[in-house]
Amino acid sequence: MTEEQASAQHSCAIGNNLISCMEILTPDESSLLESKMVEVNYRKGEIICKQGAPATQIMFVREGLVKIYMESNSGENLVLHIMPEMNIIGLSTLFEGNNVYQFSAQAYIDTRIQVVDMQTFRQLIRTNPEFSLKIIALLAEYNTIISGRFFCLTQKQTYGRLADVLLCLANRIYKQRKFPLSLSRKELAEIAGMSVESVARILTRFREENLIEMECKHLHIVDYDRLFDISLKG
Amino acid sequence: MTEEQASAQHSCAIGNNLISCMEILTPDESSLLESKMVEVNYRKGEIICKQGAPATQIMFVREGLVKIYMESNSGENLVLHIMPEMNIIGLSTLFEGNNVYQFSAQAYIDTRIQVVDMQTFRQLIRTNPEFSLKIIALLAEYNTIISGRFFCLTQKQTYGRLADVLLCLANRIYKQRKFPLSLSRKELAEIAGMSVESVARILTRFREENLIEMECKHLHIVDYDRLFDISLKG
DNA sequence: AAGAATCCTTGATGCAGATCAAGTTTTTTT
């Protein structure tokens, strides 16, 4: 319950409802999609799509973890969204007059993607109203996630933001309070929108205050409630 | 052309394509909508919808200018989006499991709104695929606008952000380089995500540098190109 | 196992921009 409250207003980059839109398709539509769809496997760190490139495809994340981000000329990336399986990359390029991706996507871990061309995708929306409603729901959720993240990164300060990220990893990805910390300090820093040094300092502080424990690459959230407090306005 | 480039990456809060989804409806659908729709007039400063309230309605902005924002407990508001006529408030609440608005909306100037209940709106999406595609396009554009704003507020510094806002007002709202500055310093500060004092200081600076002129409540962008440069990375 | 490279930690310094303060101008009220 408290977790839900947090997710609404002070969200990290990951949604919590897995929206399944494939099951809705009719057999005909399914086989159309099957025939047009191509599967691509990406290794950890590989680029899935590039900001500024022609937007010709919609990509279904079937397995893995993907970072959606905007690149700036200064080299600082802004992480917009983190997508586990069951998400769709490229929906936000569907508005008229647009023909390029406004973001890049990169695989955090080995990732399996299914690719369809936009025409086919648009076709499905046109022929299946329920599918179309699902897509609207997904876009609406993405909107809310990005807004929550926007709020978080502009209104909270470093301690709160990092607490947010840790809670997000525990709740949304690993679904337990002790989990392998596979992200480097650099990746954590990027997600939380701060410097690597700040991440190190704050993690040390959290350890000193007995909010978390870290042993052999695993992070354990010891005092969930206090960490949650910090995440609300740290 | 340069303006377009700017809008893609370094957007202010306002979109530039007016997407008309009403014209797409069949006569039957139109009359259904007519029968269900209620018109409400808001005066400058009045609240149109409130963050946390039950999300039961979709609102069409027919006339005026609306601020979409998130409220924080500290009293600082985060402006997500600014909507002139032809926009729809509440689309991002359409995802499953959601039942409240995650944002508030307030009228910047006198504003005319048409209100429909969600059921009727969902019905239209189900019966009219072209309408549904328009809604998807609109949501996709909102996504892009918020992402651009997110980028702008986190990556640029004050001078660039304020330049952005001024260019946005000139290009998107008034569509000329000399326009009445109806927004107060406080409102500008809120949109650009900075303090009122910073706005005053920067405007003075812009005037000293002959980038803008201000006389009797009107702002005139004198050196568009240099202001544009500043907006790119100020 | 030694060396190189990367990652992590911790302290010292610098800076953009918020906050505080105080005066000036404009608008609103009466």
Add this chain to the structure above:
DNA sequence: AAAAAAACTTGATCTGCATCAAGGATTCTT
């Protein structure tokens, strides 16, 4: 037209966090 309130400007100070710097711990290379 006078008084009060709100909006605006400008300078002085404060602060959160980035950046710089340098040593320690891991991991990768050979």
